[in-house]
Each structure stands twice: as C-alpha cells, then as structure tokens.
Amino acid sequence: MKLKLRKADEMERYQTDKSAKIAFIFYTGALLAWGLYNFFSTGKTGGEFTILLVGNAIFLWSRVVYRRKMQ
Template identity: 65%
Template sequence: MKLQRADEMNQFQNDKSAKNSYIFFTLALLVWSLINLFSKGKTGWEFTILLVGNVVFFWSRIFYRRKMK
C-alpha cells in the first residue's frame, strides 16, 4: 500500500479531528483532576499529564510558527 499525500480536504478533516480530540482529552483530564481535588484533596497523575500535554501543544505551535517564517 502506497501512502499518499493528503489533499486539502483530508488536511482540513485531520485538523478538525485533531482539534476535537484535543478539546475532549483536555476537558476529560481537567474534570478528572477537579473531581480528585475535591474528593481527595489532591490532584493525581491526570493533572500532570494535562499540563505536560498542553506544554507540548503550545511549544510545538510556537516552533512551527517560527519555522514557517
């Protein structure tokens, strides 16, 4: 099977899907962290995963924006 380069429609669909999954995972980890914070008085690994994921996301946006200039 040969890999094909994504056309504009496929790229648009991939961008929308990635955005929706990012929002879902961010909200799910945030809600899970808040539930643990209120029930146990501390956050667990899910909050660390949320923070690291957001750092990676925003750092990569800055990296690719500078690379495009």
C-alpha cells in the first residue's frame, strides 16, 4: 500500500503552528520548573536542564537557518 501525502492548506498550517507553539511553551516551562526544582533541592542540574538547553539551542539555530533561506 502506497501512502500518498498531500500538502497542508493554509488553515492546517496555521493550526499546526499554533499547536506547536503551545506545546513548545509547555515543554520549556515543565523542563525549566523541573530543572529549577532539582537545582534548589539537590544543588545540581540534571538531564532535564540539558534537554531544555539543547532543545532551545536547536530551536533558535533552526530559526536562523530558515530565516536565511527566506532572504
């Protein structure tokens, strides 16, 4: 069976962008809260803080790449 993909229309792209933004904010907030809790309770940062930093670095780097492609 061959799966046929179609391009998303403008409304689907808008909905996906909004959903992704909300999810990104949630994950960032949750990882930040977890990292701060661990830091203040144990004095060390755990893997959640590393995941938060790497995820935000990837997000910012990809924004720069896409912005340069658009110019």
